[in-house]
Amino acid sequence: xxxxxxxxxGSGKTTxxxxxxxxxxxxxxxxxxxxxxxxxxxxxxxxxxxxxxxxYFLNSRFRQVVDIRKKGKSVIQDRTIYEDAYIFxxxxxxxxxxxxxxxxxxxxxFELMSSFIQPPDxxxxxxASVPTLVNQIQQRGREYExxxxxxxxKSLNERYEQWIESYKIGKLxxxxxxxxxxxxxxxxxxxxxxxxxxxINGLF
Numbered sequence: 001x002x003x004x005x006x007x008x009x010g011s012g013k014t015t016x017x018x019x020x021x022x023x024x025x026x027x028x029x030x031x032x033x034x035x036x037x038x039x040x041x042x043x044x045x046x047x048x049x050x051x052x053x054x055x056y057f058l059n060s061r062f063r064q065v066v067d068i069r070k071k072g073k074s075v076i077q078d079r080t081i082y083e084d085a086y087i088f089x090x091x092x093x094x095x096x097x098x099x100x101x102x103x104x105x106x107x108x109x110f111e112l113m114s115s116f117i118q119p120p121d122x123x124x125x126x127x128a129s130v131p132t133l134v135n136q137i138q139q140r141g142r143e144y145e146x147x148x149x150x151x152x153x154k155s156l157n158e159r160y161e162q163w164i165e166s167y168k169i170g171k172l173x174x175x176x177x178x179x180x181x182x183x184x185x186x187x188x189x190x191x192x193x194x195x196x197x198x199x200i201n202g203l204f
Contacts, residue, residue, distance in 0.1 A: 001026075001074040001075070001121050001122075001200070002065075002068050002069070002074075002075055002077065002118075002120045002121050002122075003020070003026065003074075003075070003076045003077070003120060003121065003122045003124065003196075004076070004077040004079070004080045004120035004122070004123050004124070005017050005020075005076065005077065005078055005079070005124045005126065006079060006080055006082075006083055006123055006124065006125045006126070006160075006164075007079075007125060007126030007127070007128065007160070007177075008126075008128060008133055008153065008156050008157055008160055009133060009137060009148065009153065009156070010128070010132075010133035010134070010135075010136040010137040010140075010153075011126040011127075011128040011132075011133060011136070011177060012126055012128070012136060012177055012182070012183070013031075013078050013079055013126060014030060014031065014078050015182070015183050016124070016126065016182060016192070017030065017076050017077070017078040019182065019183070019189055020076050020192075020193070020196070021076050023189075023193060024074070024076070024196075025074075026074045026075055026076040027071075027073050027074065027075045027076070028075075028076050028077075028078070029064050029067075029068065029075055029076070029077045029078065030078045031078045031079045032057075032060050036053075036056065037056070038052050038053040038056050039053065041053075043148065046092070046095075046097045047096075047097045047098075050092040050097045050098040050102075051098055051099075051102040051105075051106065054084055054088060054089045054092070054098070054106055055106065055109075057084045057088075058081065058084055058085075058106070058109060058110060058113065061079070061080070061081040061084065062081060062113045062117070064077060064081075065077075065081060065117045065118075066116075066117070069117070069118065077120065080120065080123070081110075081113070081114070081117070082114075082119075082163070083160075083163075084110075085106075085107070085110040085114070086159070086163045087156060087159040087160055087163060088156070089103060089106050089107070089110075090103070090159065091152075091155055091156055091159055094155070095152075095155070119169040119170040120170055121170060121171065122170065122171045122172075122173060122196070122199050122200065123167065123170055123171065123172050123173070124173045124175060124192075124196070125160070125164050125167075125172065125173070125174045125175065126175050126177050127160075127164075127174055127175065127176045127177065127178075128157075128176075128177045128178060129157075129178050130150060130153050130154050130157060132177065132178050133153050133157075134150070134153070171199055173195055173196065173199050175192055175195070
């Protein structure tokens, strides 16, 4: 089984991935943040490094999905290949931070890659408002994230909503996280686990 957790920067994807991995005994696949050679450069100069960063993520996530299907184990994945293609890359292009030439090249590559992979069996989307995202980003204190602009988070959120509304390639579970603290409150985590069990068992 392939479960994936989607959501904006600071929505709690990595935390929830870890908690669910522990509870369900699923193997966790995390986003490559600490060893990503482009991330800090990207936040310092988005226009210069946007294409490099998106290609790095595309390659990294494609390898993850191929690996997940090859091993045949139950896996939970922190962020999907679709978020890069439908949210981050188009957003950078729309903001003038990625050229049309680079965006077209990127999109063509994603189209080819996506024809070789299957979507997750269940997609969990963590829906959060911009103030919640900002609060959680500040709490985790990653230095390179200090320069993330509010309008950047807002435009990403809008694209997430559009993508989720049109998501039809697999099962979807939307979790509203503004009034939740699944990291510290066992009841909140228990509620999410119940919903996941219902989806997995086909109970609606």
